[in-house]
Structures are given as structure tokens and as C-alpha cells.
Amino acid sequence: MINITFPDGSVRSYEQGVTGLQIAESISPALARDVLACGVNGETVELNRPITEDSSIALYKWDDDEGKHAFWHTSAHLLAEALQELYPGIQFGFGPAIENGFFYDVLLKDGESIKEADFPKIEAKMKELAGKKEPVVRKEVAKADALKEFGAAGQTYKCEHIDQDLEDGTITTYTQGAFTDLCRGPHLLNTGVIKAIKLTNVAGAFWRGDATREQMQRLYGITFPKKKMLDEYLVMIEEAKKRDHRKIGKEMELFMFSERVGKGLPIWLPKGTELRLRLQDMLRKIQKRYGYQEVITPHIGSKNLYVTSGHYAHYGKDSFQPIHTPEEDEEYMLKPMNCPHHCEVFAWKPRSYKDLPLRIAEFGTVYRYEQSGELHGLTRVRSFTQDDAHIFCRPDQVKNEFLRVIDIIQTVFSTFNFSDDNVEAQISLRDPNDHEKYIGSDEVWASAEQAIIEACKEKGLKAKVEYGEAAFYGPKLDFMVKDAIGRRWQLGTIQVDYNLPQRFKLEYTDEDNTKKAPVMIHRAPFGSMERFCAVLIEHTAGHFPLWLTPDQVAILPISEKFNDYAASIAKYFDNVGVRAMVDSRNEKIGRKIRDNEMKRIPYMLIVGEKEEAEGTVAVRKQGQGDQGTMKMEDFAKKINDEVAEMLKATEISPEA
Secondary structure, three states, X not given: OEEEEOOOOOEEEEXXXXXXXXXXXXXXXXXXXXXXXXXXXXXXXXXXXXXXOXXXXXXXXXXXXXXXXXXXXHHHHHHHHHHHHHOOOOEEXXXXXXXXXXXXXXXXXXXXXXXXXXXXXXXXXXXXXXXXXXXXXXXXXXXXXXXXXXXXXXXXXXXXXXXXXXXXXXXXXXXXXXXXXXXXXXXXXXXXXXXXXXXXEEEEEEHHHOOOOOEEEEEEEEEEOOHHHHHHHHHHHHHHHHOOHHHHHHHOOOEEXXXXXXXXXXXXXXXXXXXXXXXXXXXXXXXXXXXXXXXXXXXXXXXXXXXXHOHHHHHHHHOOOXXXXXXXXXXXXXXXXXXHHHHHHHHOOOOEXXXXXXXXXXXXXXXXXXXXXXXXXXXXXXXXXXXXXXXXXXXXXXXXXXXXXXXXXXXXXXXXXXXXHHEEEEEEEOOOOOOOOOOOOHHHHHHHXXXXXXXXXXXXXXXXXXXXXXXXXXXXXXXXXXXXOOOEEEEEEEEEEOHHHHHOOOOEEOOOOOEEOOEEEEEEOOOOHHHHHHHHHHHHOOOXXXXXXXXXXXXXXXXXXXXXXXXXXHHHHHHOXXXXXXXXXXXXXXXXXXXXXXXXXXXXXXXXXXXXXHOEEEEEXXXXXXXXXXXXXXXXXXXXXXXXXXXXXXXXXXOO
């Protein structure tokens, strides 16, 4: 008999060789129907994989990320199986599960291509094959046999992958029906649970991401265990299109891109700049109360700085290449990260334990060379500004600093109405079975990991623990947020780092007069200004909070006769802190209202003869229509009161 430990800590005994499915059946028939995969000692595997020793187990259903991954991984193979039948001679590249669905890279023979018009027949073939409930069979194969099998099938790219990337003794294949693929898994037991199928896009993709290699076609799709789920997803996708930050950003004149300036390099227009600076001012105000000191560092640095930090080894190949100056052997790089600069700030003068924690903040612009095909609006760019800060502290201060950073992140989230129910924290810890790939002592790691876990518990965070997901230099805590239509975004992050203090030989004089290395904590509540703004645009559909929106009020004179009165109102508003613009175009009032609705300005004030005579404004609220007539002084007070109420969350004082 072997002992199986469940996530709640309970233990049951089973016969050696028991499978995840049998364990689920022993709990309830309903669970056995719903379970898709299982985790054994932290590794996700198929439900029919025998368990031969004492183990911890987790049973994954559709609501679990691991369950979805297995479902979509098998769906990728189902897509390839359908393509194999429909397009004889097709070549297959890679076909993984992704965050929302799956894709497969393929190359048709003789220059043929798959178009969106072909999707219905491919989907129909996938449904036909899924209906056969084909078992998905795992097999371990020798490298020579794998080369022989895929060579006989004419799969050139699979053979290259086997030859260059896979070691003998580590190769497995999965077969369903007449289709066999190289794969590590995990997969479903059979294709029958795949009930709803939708191909979503086809794009170009170079083999291995190498622009010098063949361009394949990448087919994207998504599947569900119920048709209702697909219908709900398609509704969400349509809503997401309406909320696309690229579309709304153009309508609201927030940002732009220019081919002459360069791909992936956003230009913030005046209204977008106002919005972004207001976000920065909000965070500055919060950070100041938490003891942060702001710095400004250059956009470039000596190549040696990034060699010392390790960023050149990590980013050098995929980054902007070194800048050569007229001086021989002098090289600079566009800054890929702010942290090396902040290490130099720490190191510029002797530090004592009394100086710690030292909290250094910067809205620092960094540069990464993303592939052209991966650029996407503000969410994937080559130039972005991080709301970066680095805390240098003693090991015994790590937990308290985590608590304070969590306070800042929660303040940011509450300001934008990301409710606690929609925020999930992920704690990334070391692989408990492989400590060799991490730097730092076991004692220091254990202390830092415990500090993160305790900080999350004290703050009541719904925290998911992921073993093996820590960076090699330290554990971390990431925040995932659900937006208004249910999509998940990673926003804030906190990371512990033992690596950079060692690389830069940072030290402080401790109370016992010995020299010690500080612990470094990286944190960014927004993540990057660009990405956060993109998420915020799509979360709010461009209807920003009143305190943040570039224009709070549009003043619409009903004819040119009343432009002067409108201008006097705008001047008064400017003096009392209300942001207003005058639409003085020679257009009918209905057109002005429609146009300013499109710009998502929260309030519109209609002014004509009656309003001028009485010193009033006729108020319209975005999406709600007429709100009656008010004195302009009363309306200004109403706006400022609304803003003050919204910003109460940012006034919370930190505990000592």
C-alpha cells in the first residue's frame, strides 16, 4: 500500500500503481467525471499514470489552470490530427497550449496556405474526430526510433527538433487515432470531452522564431467541454474587441505609433501624457508616505554594468545591440533594467544597518528588442517605463517590507475598483527537489519564503503557491487581476533577490560591526506604465475614473454666440481645479454631444441663452443623459467632491 496526501493535508492509503482517475472515483463519481488531469508531487500528469510510491496529489478540473492546460494541449493535437487528414503532406512544427487555448505551427506543401474561410471544415473535422473518443496513448521511445518514425512520416521539423533538442531516454510520444506527436504531455485520457471548438486566427510564424528560417502558419484555436462555455467566450471576445485599447486610444487621442520613429515605440499624445503623469503623481504620493526616495538614472549604461548584473548574458542576444562610441572599445547599451543603476546608487557611499531599509524608486524607461510579430499596442512594446523600486534591507526586515509593498499594491487596486474577489496572488517558491539551480543558502531561502507566505496570510490574500516557479535569485509574489469582462492580467510584482547584491558586492555595516550583504526586493505595483494603461483602458472601456480622465468636462455652446460664455466657464473651472475643454466648432449640438460621447468625457455642459442669462449650465452625464441645470459654482464643487471621494483610498497612512 502507498499513502496519498491530498491538498487539505488528509491522507488515504491505496494499492501501489493506483491512478489519479481511480483516486477520483474513490472520492465520488461526479469528481471522476469532471477531473481532467492530476498533479503528483507537483508534476501534472495524465489520469492513467500509475502512482508507485507515497505521493502528494491534486486533482485538476476545468476551473484549474492545470486542467485547462491538459485540455488545450490535447486540443492542439486534435487540430493537428484534423489537418493531417485534410492536408496530406503537411509539415508540423510546435503546437502548445497557451493561456487562452492553443496553437499549432504548420507548413503546407507546394506553397498552399490555410485561410480563415477554411476554418469551418477544419472545425468540423476536429468535432468528427473528437466524437470518436479516441484514447490518447503515451509511449516512451528511443531517440533513434523517434528519428526513424518521424523521418518515415516525412516530418522534417520534428526530426530537426529530435536531433538538436532531445536527449535519448527523455523522449515520449502521444498517439490518438492515426496521429502521433512528440510531446512531454500531459494530456486528457481521450478526445471525447472536447465538445466545443473554435479556430480564432491564423498568422505567420518563423520556424523556431528565427527570421532567417522558413515561415510557417500558426493556427490559433480554443475549445471547451460545453458549448455554452464557448458561446460565453465568443461574447466576451466581441466585448474585448470593443474595448481594444488600440482602438479606444486612437478615439480618445491618448497615444500613437509612427513607423518613422520605429516599431514598438509608443508616443504619448497630450491627453495620454496627462493621464500617465496623473497615475505617476498618485503613486509618488503613496510612495512618499512609505519612505521611498526617488531617483533619475540615464537611459543608457556602460555595457560592463550589464555584464556585472548578468543582464547582458540574459538579454544581450535579444536586446538592442551595444552602442559603439568614437573611443576605442567603449560600448554602451540602452537600459534593459533599472536595477543595476539602483545597485550603484546603494554602493555610492558606505551604508550602515541604521540606513536600512533603503527604498529607491524611479519611473525608469527601459528598452527590450521584442520581435516585430510579438508587438501589440501598449502591452508589448520595445520601450516602456516601469514604476520601479528597489528596497535594500536586512533579512529580518523582509517580511515587514513585503507587508508594506502589499499595502501599496492593494491601495492601487482599490483606487481602480479591482475588488479583492478579482485579485489573486501567486507565490513562486523554489523547486523543493532541486536546490542546486538557486543561489543563496537554504537558511536564507527558507526565511524569505516563509516571510512571503506569512505576509500574504496576514493580508488575507488568496494566494496560490507554485513550487519551482521562483527566479534563480529569489522567491516572488505576483498579482493577477480580473478585469471587467473576466480576463486575467498580471499587474503588480514583488521579488526577493540575493543575486544582484552579490554581483555588485553590496554591503552594509551591521550592528556587530561586521560587513553583510543586503537583501534586495524588486517591486512594481503597475508593472509598466504602458501595460497598466492598456489594461486600464480595456477594463474601463475608456471610461476612466473622474480624477484620472484627461478631460472631466466638455462645454458645448449651442451656437457660436455663446462661445465667450463657454470660455469664461472653462477659465473659472481651471482656477478651481476642474479640467474642462470647450467644443467651439460650428456644428449642431447633437453632433457635438455624439462626438464627445465617443471621447468618453464624463460630463457635458450645454450652454445657451438661458444658461448665460442665469449663470448656469445644463448638465449631461456620460451614458446617463440630462441631469438638470446647476450653477457653475455648484457643479465645480460637485466634481471636486466626487474626485476627493474617489481618492480616499490613496490617503491611507502606512503603519510604522
